[in-house]
Amino acid sequence: MFRSVVTAFVIVLLCASVEAAKLKGQAVTWADFSYVNYIAASFSHVYFATTKGIIRFNKLEDRWEEPLTGAIGLEDENIQRVWVNTFDNKLVAEMSVGLSEYDALFDKWFPVSELPSLDNDDRHIKPPVIMHPPIGFTYWDNGRLVDRYNRQYYINDIVDDRSGTLWIGIWGYGTARAGSTSHLIDLLPYGLLQNRVNALLKHDGLLWISGAVFDSRRTGLSVFDPEDNRFFHIESGLDADFPAVDVNCLEADDSTIYIGTPLGLLCMDRETKRVTRSFSRRSGLGDDNVISVETIGDSIFVGTAGGLSVITGADDSVRYIRPGQFLNRVIYDLEEVDSSLWIAASSGAYRLKLPSGKLQQFKDPDLVLFGDVYDLERDEDALWFAADGGVVRLDIKTGETEPFWLAAQKIVPRALAVNDTIAAVASNKGMFFIYYKNRSQFTREFTTEDGLASNDINSLLMDGDYIWVGTDKGLTRFWWNNPNRVD
Known part of the structure; x- marks a missing residue:
């Protein structure tokens, strides 16, 4: 059972009236x-x-x-x-x-x-x-x-x-x-292959970065070692196995980088940097357009623009999951929590219990998640949801939910990055912080006036004291807890 905790402070989140300012060390951008x-x-x-x-x-x-x-x-x-x-x-x-x-x-x-x-x-x-x-x-x-x-x-x-x-x-x-x-x-080599950053993945200390092709002459994966400030590039469009197409999402395990594209799922060997396998609608996926990927054990869950599939076994067999529920539904994001797979879809949020295969739609008591749910982010004992109606925090131990409506900001959340202090929300109008641990619970807006490369933000990744912000004009490292900033 899910219970809602609502206070007067979260019904309409107050936006902090703090003047935007570029501060020393707050934001650095890498681009093409x-x-x-x-x-x-x-x-x-x-x-x-x-x-x-x-x-x-x-x-x-x-x-x-x-x-x-x-x-x-x-x-x-x-x-x-x-x-x-x-x-x-x-x-x-x-x-x-x-x-x-x-x-x-x-x-x-x-x-x-x-x-x-x-x-x-x-x-x-x-x-x-x-x-x-x-x-x-x-x-x-x-x-x-x-x-x-x-x-x-x-x-x-x-x-x-x-x-x-x-x-x-x-x-x-x-x-x-x-x-x-x-x-x-x-x-x-230094910087990104292409400016638009839609997909971010940190794995074994490296940032894997990619996105929409748009007008970029060279495309593919930009791999960044933040510790050594060093880049290497894996170009697409040089052979038929890795075409020059938009990259929607990235996932990894010990041996493989999984690349979700509009033409299917590409599996790249981490050692050789070559695509060795690919999956599409012809292979059994719900759609060619792969939006999300999550690896759990030896299974690869693939969210597409037309449903959810899973790839299993040494023979890479592909099975469609719950076609009655997810047929022609967009699967925006997938997140493993304990023994369940949480699903963000165009029809709401769901929990798939992996041992039993039981599917349950998650309906928060405040009906924030009434339509498209775009992103899921896990932080310790909480799971966060970004949807048309706003943001919801679910305590995965107690089942209590906490809604954060963003109607006053007139934005549609695209992505989340969360920790034990803030929830960062990406939109086409900049980045918003929800200070949910603060007694007066408020939001703070960050834009190009604060050092971001663009207000058109596609992806976020929390990384200690920093948030990596993927925009249409490059990747910004933002110092979220800058002590010199007044929030």
């Missing part, structure tokens, strides 16, 4: 940094001005540092040029709106009317006649790189740092370096 406009080199760093912000490489430590996308004050993410002096104490960026100078102490940009005097002896050069590209590429003397798939990329800028290294910007492919005498090109 492969379009490099200009390069500048100091004694210790290299700065790449890209169409999505400034990224920087530490030459002395041979590693990437966090991008300057979280700094306060830049009016345009498309950085046209960048200049730096020898010891990094002056950094200037040019955008369509003018020049700005960076203050590292405050992590802030200030507009300037003219380019200040800079002491630097780096030198921009034309592409050399002969360079030695990585395996799989051919180099032409006009600065053109051609890969094994006959895709052509042009070197947009080269800087000789006068210390033995050429720093290279390849339009559409990203950053690279080469010896100033050997001319041996070493690619330096």
Whole structure:
């Protein structure tokens, strides 16, 4: 039996009237940094001005540092040029709106009317006649790189740092370096393959990131190690097994990455990074469009735009689950809780008891979950639901429910990220925090004014002190419990 706990505070959640502000360290965004406009080199760093912000490489430590996308004050993410002096104490960026100078102490940009005097002896050069590209590429003397798939990329800028290294910007492919005498090109992948982030998965310390193809030239999976600030890419569209299609969801076990797409479920071997199996409607799934995946033991539960299926056994047999209930229903999300599978569907929320196969529709007493339920998130003793009507917290030990109506915010929740203090809600109008442990229970809105890459948010992932926020303009790491912020 489910009981409802309703107080005057949750009937209409109050929205905190706190002025939005970009704070130091609060938000940093990673995006498609492969379009490099200009390069500048100091004694210790290299700065790449890209169409999505400034990224920087530490030459002395041979590693990437966090991008300057979280700094306060830049009016345009498309950085046209960048200049730096020898010891990094002056950094200037040019955008369509003018020049700005960076203050590292405050992590802030200030507009300037003219380019200040800079002491630097780096030198921009034309592409050399002969360079030695990585395996799989051919180099032409006009600065053109051609890969094994006959895709052509042009070197947009080269800087000789006068210390033995050429720093290279390849339009559409990203950053690279080469010896100033050997001319041996070493690619330096950094950032996302595509800007739209619909799917986020953290597994074994790595973030797996993907989303809608839209107009991206290169697509697939971006894999990010947040500890080392390092990326590698698994491109789609290079063979028939991994087509260049939207990625709706990601799941993993010890050996496989499961990729839900509009063309079916793709199973990628984690060691070889190749798709070894695939499932579609022809295999027995309810629909080709795979929206959600959950692995439990040796079973793979697959939610589609047309119902719920399960793949089991060494022979990968596919069985449709409860066609009478889920036929032509969208299965948005799946979550294992104890010995049950919880299901978020276009017809509501359900619990499937796995040992018995008994299916029960969950109807909260306050009828918040009356229509589409879009997301499920587990946190210790609670299961959270995001639906058209708002958000519901279910205590899975006592059965008590707590509703949070978001009608005043006029949003439809898309995704959730929860912990023992807040529930973060994604929407097309930004991100909302529900401070449900606070006695006065209130919400707080966060938008681009607080450092998010976009207000159009598709996915969320709670990760300790941070929330990873997937938007149509990249992936933002947001410091949710920033002590310098007043909530």
